[in-house]
Amino acid sequence: MNSVGELKQYAEVHARGLEIPDYAQLVGRIRHDGEGPGSWAGVWCREGDRLAAEGRHIEAGRRYLMARFPFVDGPARQEAYEKSLASFEKWRAGQDVHRLDVEYRGHRVGCWTSGLDAGRRKPLLIVMGGHLTLKEQWAPALPVFARLGMAAVATELPQVGQNEVPYDGASPGFLSAVLDAVADRADVEHTYALAMSFSGHLALRCAMDDSRIRGIATVGAPLAEFFTDTVWRKALPQVTVDTLAHLTGAYMDELAEWALPADRLAALDIPVAYVASLRDEVIPPGDLAVLRRQVRRLSLLVHDDVHGSPAHGEENKVWLALSLLRMQGIRDGRTLYLGLLYQAARIRSRLSGALRGLSGRRGSATTGA
Known part of the structure; x- marks a missing residue:
């Protein structure tokens, strides 16, 4: 059974990514990680059920995704996951989001797609969350990337959601299989990856062997x-x-060989856009040093924040989208618009941080008095 305190702490970045404004209010009702009233899954599912009854399916699905967090470990989280899929299916009716199943090593890889077109093959964007997030979190954004001029595919890390591929040393090859599957409807020779956390690590591993990957944007990748x-x-x-x-069926000390070889990392001649957090409790400072030392074409955004930089979510989102366009050499109205959005988001996050700091100092002064 999970520590409720730790779940509340580390789920915050995912709740912000899912645009759940009342996150703090909801987790305040959670008392345990079992089943039923007051449980992690129970509180989130009850809120999801309320929104589903109102026909707000995408919002309901996001609460069910939180109920499933961090992974399915019993009936309560399994039910939450099934509800999230059902809500997503209801939402996507009439949307430009389509199903794609790919086979790799005899296992299914479930995907959502947008913008695939045999008549006008556009550069491909692969979108993946980390080891804790599902493709249904990212799929609603796929039509946005399609409007930015890219074909887009959302999928998951191996053993997450509907990616049934084993998560092992050979798993990066599934990305190449996805590229092969859409090669007739997208320009896969110009593929870019928006890959969060451990997906960023997997995308880098794949790029070392598949030259079709021309750029990677990530947040907090080991x-x-x-x-x-x-x-x-x-x-x-x-x-x-x-x-x-x-996910891996292995203990941490069995994953040492997953470290990216310095020589192969240095040999990568592709742009890498990376968001790093100085107070990251998951990614060690040494990995930031490796990044700076080994990656030849690096764009780096650093925040004084914890893993995933939850206090800078909007800023990160726009910076990553802007980075993906710049990787393609795009300099037009799209990059100008995103650049302005990024500057505005950056100012807002700085102001928000300053206000939080001021509030904290006032609180300390009051306590000291």
Whole structure:
């Protein structure tokens, strides 16, 4: 059973990504991680049921995704996951979001797509969340990327959601299989990956062998020392350790060979846009040093924040989209517009941080008095 306190702490970045404004209010009702009233899954599912009854299916689905967090470990989270899929299906009726199943090594890889067109093959964007998120979180954004001039496919890490591929040393090849599956409807020779956290690591591993991947944008991806630093590993959040063990079937000390080789990382001649957090409790500082030392074409956005930089979500979102366009050499009204949005988001996040700091100082002064 998960620690409720840790779930509340590390689910925040995902709740913000899912645009759940009343996150704090909802988690305040949670008392345990079992089943029924007051449980993690129970509170989130009850809110999802309320929104579903009002026909607000995408919002309901997001609450069900939170109920399933961090992974399915019993009937309550399994029910939540099934409800999230049902809500997503209801939402996507009439949307430009379509199903694609790909086979790799005899296993199914479930995907959602938008913008695939045999008559006008556009550059391909692969979108993946990390080890805790599902493709249904990202799929609603696919038509936006299609309007930006890209074909888009959302999928998941191996053993997450509907990606049934084993999560092991050979798993990066499933991305190449996805590219092969859409090669007749997208310009896969110009493929880019928007890959969060551990998906960023997998995308980098794949890019070392598949030259069709021309650029990667990521947030908080492990590179090397995450897998090899035994001291850092001892302080990792239990939810991270448990989820990786669930997905890989291996203990952390068995994953040392997953560290990206320095020579192969340095040999990558593709742009990499990376959002790093200085107070990251998952990714060690050594990986940021590896990034700066080894990646030849690096764009780096650094925040004084925790893993995923939840206090800078809007800023990160726009910066990543802008980075993906710049990787393609695009300099037009789209990049100008996103650039203005990014500057505005950056100002808002700085103001918000300053206000939080001021509030904290006032609180400390009051307590001290």
